[in-house]
Amino acid sequence: MDFTLSAEHQELRRTLREFFTREAPLEEVNRFDQEEEFNTELYRKAAEIGLCGLAFGEEYGGSDADQISICIAVEEVARASAALAYAWLPTATFCAKGIARFGTEEQKREILPKVAAGTVRMAMGLTEPDAGSDLAHLSTRAVRDGSDFVVTGQKVFTTGADTADYIFAFVRTDPDASPSRALSVLLIPRQSEGLTIRPLRKLAGQSTHTCEVFLNDVRVPEENLVGELGQGTRIIVDLLDAERIYVGAEGTGLGQGALDLALQYARERVQFGKPIIEHQAVGHMLADMAMDVQTARLITWQAAWRLDQGLDCTLEASMAKVYGSEAGTRCAARGMQILGGYSYMVEYGMERYWRETKLYEIAGGTNQILRNMIAKQLKRREPW
Numbered sequence: 001m002d003f004t005l006s007a008e009h010q011e012l013r014r015t016l017r018e019f020f021t022r023e024a025p026l027e028e029v030n031r032f033d034q035e036e037e038f039n040t041e042l043y044r045k046a047a048e049i050g051l052c053g054l055a056f057g058e059e060y061g062g063s064d065a066d067q068i069s070i071c072i073a074v075e076e077v078a079r080a081s082a083a084l085a086y087a088w089l090p091t092a093t094f095c096a097k098g099i100a101r102f103g104t105e106e107q108k109r110e111i112l113p114k115v116a117a118g119t120v121r122m123a124m125g126l127t128e129p130d131a132g133s134d135l136a137h138l139s140t141r142a143v144r145d146g147s148d149f150v151v152t153g154q155k156v157f158t159t160g161a162d163t164a165d166y167i168f169a170f171v172r173t174d175p176d177a178s179p180s181r182a183l184s185v186l187l188i189p190r191q192s193e194g195l196t197i198r199p200l201r202k203l204a205g206q207s208t209h210t211c212e213v214f215l216n217d218v219r220v221p222e223e224n225l226v227g228e229l230g231q232g233t234r235i236i237v238d239l240l241d242a243e244r245i246y247v248g249a250e251g252t253g254l255g256q257g258a259l260d261l262a263l264q265y266a267r268e269r270v271q272f273g274k275p276i277i278e279h280q281a282v283g284h285m286l287a288d289m290a291m292d293v294q295t296a297r298l299i300t301w302q303a304a305w306r307l308d309q310g311l312d313c314t315l316e317a318s319m320a321k322v323y324g325s326e327a328g329t330r331c332a333a334r335g336m337q338i339l340g341g342y343s344y345m346v347e348y349g350m351e352r353y354w355r356e357t358k359l360y361e362i363a364g365g366t367n368q369i370l371r372n373m374i375a376k377q378l379k380r381r382e383p384w
Helices: 007-023 024-037 040-048 069-080 082-102 105-117 232-268 280-308 314-344 350-361 368-379
Strands: 121-123 142-145 148-159 164-171 183-187 193-199 210-221
Touching: 007 040, 007 069, 024 082, 024 350, 040 082, 069 082, 069 232, 069 280, 082 105, 082 121, 082 148, 082 164, 082 183, 082 232, 082 350, 121 148, 121 368, 142 164, 148 164, 148 183, 148 193, 183 210, 183 232, 210 350, 232 280, 232 314, 232 350, 314 350, 314 368
Parallel strands: 121 164
Antiparallel strands: 142 148, 148 210, 164 183, 193 210
16 A cells, blocks of 8 residues: 655646646735636636646547546645636536546537637536435426427526536436436537526635526527436436545645645744744644644545546545545634634635635535435445
């Protein structure tokens, strides 16, 4: 058992850390967050260094990176800017991967090189006002009309929809079919007639807007069907383990960012004649943060390794998602305590981590749903 990162993985981490230190300094990320403006220049530069093509092959402009590399990238993106992660991850690791695995050759050649170049982004249209974890009750309807589909319904929590090029939408194409055959995936252009997008006010990640999407008889050509008709549930299930692993990596990255800020502050802040890191109460909080980050990282990497090996990893992916997200939340809360009154000040950055971490206990399947999944998996196999 080897816990050492390869030279390539270490170089990837160094490269990304240097990139984000230079291109996404704390004050810049805070400014875009406060102004609620999407940082298109940062996204473009991230694409230039290869971040947007990690999940698909070189023949389409990507790099077909292994899962540990993707987890390292996710950590570094989340550590720098969760808002960037909100725009980048759905496009690069869910929607693009869905097209790479299930799309037509024409879709792959038309869209994936543009994803890799950073000129095309996609927002995932899954959740609806009355259906989140309960996929069987998605109600957005797509009806065939000649060579088109006509789509009617509503999506919510569709992050990045107002600046994306496509909505990667899960729609009901057969209301009478079983849940496993009722859904399909359509690529809906954002500029489609009858499509209306309304940004929502939210707690964190303000520079990438989370939106409601209203679809009123939106015509979508049949060539925008991803996969076969009725294959939507299979696409979701096929991508879910990877998505949960990446959420674990996001929590790890946010926890690492909070730890880095808290550690720097604790070394520099002097009270009662010595740096506060030397006060046991503060030192113990830092120790707990470091243990949480490292545990989250290792459990996430184990799940990623199993995914790369083609092994069943639903149990490990669920554990990574739950532990990583909650570790990130704990680290941000301890970071707030260590910085004290300064933790409330925007310029110090800790309050942003504290706002950003909570989402990951909810997104990608709530941690309560994931605990149900873990228990179900434990009934059928040992976790080691």
